[in-house]
Amino acid sequence: MKIGILGTGMVGNTIGGKLVALGHDVTMGARAATNEKAAAFAQSHGPRARAGSFADAAAFGEIVFVCTAGAGTLEALHAAGAANLAGKVVIDVTNPLDFSKGFPPRLSICNDDSLGEQIQRAFPSARVVKSLNTVTCSVMVDAARLPGEHVMFVAGNDAAAKAEVTALLRDGFGWRTVIDLGDIGQARGTEMYLPLWVRLYGALGTAEFNLAIVRAG
Amino acid sequence: MKIGILGTGMVGNTIGGKLVALGHDVTMGARAATNEKAAAFAQSHGPRARAGSFADAAAFGEIVFVCTAGAGTLEALHAAGAANLAGKVVIDVTNPLDFSKGFPPRLSICNDDSLGEQIQRAFPSARVVKSLNTVTCSVMVDAARLPGEHVMFVAGNDAAAKAEVTALLRDGFGWRTVIDLGDIGQARGTEMYLPLWVRLYGALGTAEFNLAIVRAG
Numbered sequence: 001m002k003i004g005i006l007g008t009g010m011v012g013n014t015i016g017g018k019l020v021a022l023g024h025d026v027t028m029g030a031r032a033a034t035n036e037k038a039a040a041f042a043q044s045h046g047p048r049a050r051a052g053s054f055a056d057a058a059a060f061g062e063i064v065f066v067c068t069a070g071a072g073t074l075e076a077l078h079a080a081g082a083a084n085l086a087g088k089v090v091i092d093v094t095n096p097l098d099f100s101k102g103f104p105p106r107l108s109i110c111n112d113d114s115l116g117e118q119i120q121r122a123f124p125s126a127r128v129v130k131s132l133n134t135v136t137c138s139v140m141v142d143a144a145r146l147p148g149e150h151v152m153f154v155a156g157n158d159a160a161a162k163a164e165v166t167a168l169l170r171d172g173f174g175w176r177t178v179i180d181l182g183d184i185g186q187a188r189g190t191e192m193y194l195p196l197w198v199r200l201y202g203a204l205g206t207a208e209f210n211l212a213i214v215r216a217g
Numbered sequence: 218m219k220i221g222i223l224g225t226g227m228v229g230n231t232i233g234g235k236l237v238a239l240g241h242d243v244t245m246g247a248r249a250a251t252n253e254k255a256a257a258f259a260q261s262h263g264p265r266a267r268a269g270s271f272a273d274a275a276a277f278g279e280i281v282f283v284c285t286a287g288a289g290t291l292e293a294l295h296a297a298g299a300a301n302l303a304g305k306v307v308i309d310v311t312n313p314l315d316f317s318k319g320f321p322p323r324l325s326i327c328n329d330d331s332l333g334e335q336i337q338r339a340f341p342s343a344r345v346v347k348s349l350n351t352v353t354c355s356v357m358v359d360a361a362r363l364p365g366e367h368v369m370f371v372a373g374n375d376a377a378a379k380a381e382v383t384a385l386l387r388d389g390f391g392w393r394t395v396i397d398l399g400d401i402g403q404a405r406g407t408e409m410y411l412p413l414w415v416r417l418y419g420a421l422g423t424a425e426f427n428l429a430i431v432r433a434g
Binding site for chain 1: 324329365396403406407409417421425428429431
């Protein structure tokens with residue numbers, strides 16, 4: 001499969017590297033087609049890995065992963081271009097974390113809106129699926145790093161897109177329990193979990209943790 | 218122990234009933250000392266259970282549980298009176314859920330503040346501990362209703378108060394895993410988890426669920 005990755009940070013590198021290892025062709029996109037981190041990704045992952053602009057990556061991908069910082073997400077997607085996203089599954093991995101007032105971050109969007117919803121509104125013909133934003137990137141691509149039946153969430157308006165993402169999460173990244181929260185409005189729930197995630201990160205002393213859901217047997 | 222319960226709803230009744238069953242003396246308080254639900258609580262739970270005003274319950278309790286709806290919490294505490302709360306452990310079980318725009322609720326306070334923080338600021342000599350607000354009330358008082366090592370959180374500025382609450386959660390309500398998130402500012406994390414909780418309630422078809430934390434072994 002041909003996959004575009006928007007963003008050159010740890011999340012983009014981890015997801016992009018895993019997808020190449022799974023046998024997919026990946027283009028990592030950045031603001032500038034000459035971005036050094038994207039070039040380094042392409043060089044270190046062999047012929048299946050390429051680098052380009054946001055538009056190059058979006059045009060290349062049959063599926064597009066959005067792995068930018070929250071503050072740069074909409075700008076990156078506008079640079080990618082609506083035409084390059086139309087009809088495609090767009091997996092929104094971002095969180096609207098605002099570090100401008102220091103740590104812990106606040107959210108730049110919450111409660112009555114979410115970054116996932118803003119993306120879907122700005123690109124109505126993209127098939128946006130919010131997912132993976134509730135775990136650190138090493139866990140995103142390898143659920144088995146953690147024991148037991150911990151959970152991943154998907155939220156989005158397009159059932160077929162969610163099914164496609166769920167299959168990729170299961171077969172590619174090892175997620176055995178994927179909960180469909182509903183439409184893209186449910187991105188609020190997973191994004192608003194981040195303040196608790198950040199504090200658990202501090203309390204547990206590791207980012208490699210996740211939630212399991214327990215219920216009466 | 219003498220315990221005051223502010224609020225006459227399901228949460229107050231469930232916690233109050235459990236505390237009576239554990240051998241504590243409980244006064245349930247309401248806006249009016251003649252409140253019928255508080256009277257019914259007192260009648261149905263024997264001589265250890267009493268009913269009164271918010272001020273009566275707060276004055277009675279060595280520990281005070283705040284079990285009101287989020288929208289009425291500060292008003293109830295002002296009616297209880299700062300002098301009746303001073304120096305006491307005040308367990309804030311509330312969530313700032315706003316149903317005025319329908320279901321699912323939004324939060325009336327979030328991101329840069331929380332209801333737990335507002336309570337602590339309004340009553341600086343109360344020893345506020347945010348806890349129990351992340352599960353349905355049947356699970357609050359009986360963690361063993363759900364299998365495994367699922368978690369409860371505490372947040373508050375007073376370490377001794379958190380230790381006292383943690384002991385009550387463990388010995389009274391069966392909580393084996395209680396995570397100290399830090400100061401009362403961490404109430405934001407547990408309150409902002411509610412939108413995800415509400416959606417999981419819908420997706421799972423039961424309110425009797427909770428989170429477990431999994432981490433690399």
